[in-house]
Amino acid sequence: MERLLVLVRHGQSEWNLKNLFTGWKDPGLTDQGVAEAHKAGEQLRDLKLNFDLAFTSVLSRAQKTLGIILEELDQIGLETLKDQALNERDYGDLTGMNKDEAREKFGEEQVHIWRRSYDIPPPGGESLKMTAERVLPYYKAEILPRVLSGKRTIVAAHGNSLRSLIMELEGLSPEEILKRELGTGTPIIYRLDEDGKVISVQDLAA
Numbered sequence: 001m002e003r004l005l006v007l008v009r010h011g012q013s014e015w016n017l018k019n020l021f022t023g024w025k026d027p028g029l030t031d032q033g034v035a036e037a038h039k040a041g042e043q044l045r046d047l048k049l050n051f052d053l054a055f056t057s058v059l060s061r062a063q064k065t066l067g068i069i070l071e072e073l074d075q076i077g078l079e080t081l082k083d084q085a086l087n088e089r090d091y092g093d094l095t096g097m098n099k100d101e102a103r104e105k106f107g108e109e110q111v112h113i114w115r116r117s118y119d120i121p122p123p124g125g126e127s128l129k130m131t132a133e134r135v136l137p138y139y140k141a142e143i144l145p146r147v148l149s150g151k152r153t154i155v156a157a158h159g160n161s162l163r164s165l166i167m168e169l170e171g172l173s174p175e176e177i178l179k180r181e182l183g184t185g186t187p188i189i190y191r192l193d194e195d196g197k198v199i200s201v202q203d204l205a206a
């Protein structure tokens with residue numbers, strides 16, 4: 001039985017382009033982000049992948065990316081579950097702030113820690129650990145059982161909500177996840193065994 005799980009971060013958003021901390025805000029995709037979503041769909045189509053089920057967040061940048069990918073796969077209308085558990089990490093007081101201005105104000109190191117560390121939250125926001133505390137229970141309750149039953153599944157979500165899931169899937173340490181970046185609109189293909197352990201990973205960004 002095929003146990004297929006594909007993760008894809010949304011295409012470039014308007015706030016990615018403006019270099020603003022986004023979190024739970026809901027900007028749309030830029031033209032480049034739309035093109036990235038089409039390319040992701042084409043890549044998956046070229047690999048002859050099809051899906052039985054999709055998951056995404058309640059934010060439009062992820063939903064729109066998923067919709068474009070499904071369009072490329074001729075799977076418009078595929079059963080899709082949307083849940084805020086898959087939302088991007090909440091950036092709290094940094095939301096809407098320019099990342100370079102934040103580096104000037106707080107220092108490069110502090111901003112890197114807030115952006116990429118495991119358990120240090122930005123002021124008023126969520127750490128990656130806190131994000132994982134909502135992503136992983138949802139994954140284990142709603143996504144994994146369906147993948148293990150043979151439902152070929154795609155999850156379109158966000159850089160940090162997916163990093164928290166990848167940390168679990170790939171057994172990464174807090175030091176390793178610190179260095180893990182996800183490009184916009186680039187699918188990562190996982191195949192799992194019957195226990196949900198990763199057998200293979202194919203990062204289409206690579």
Ligand SMILES: O=C(O)[C@@H](CO)OP(=O)(O)O
Pocket residue numbers: 016020021022023024088089091115159160
């Ligand atoms: O601003 C955000 O919400 C995230 C993702 O775009 O940014 P970062 O990659 O810096 O965590």
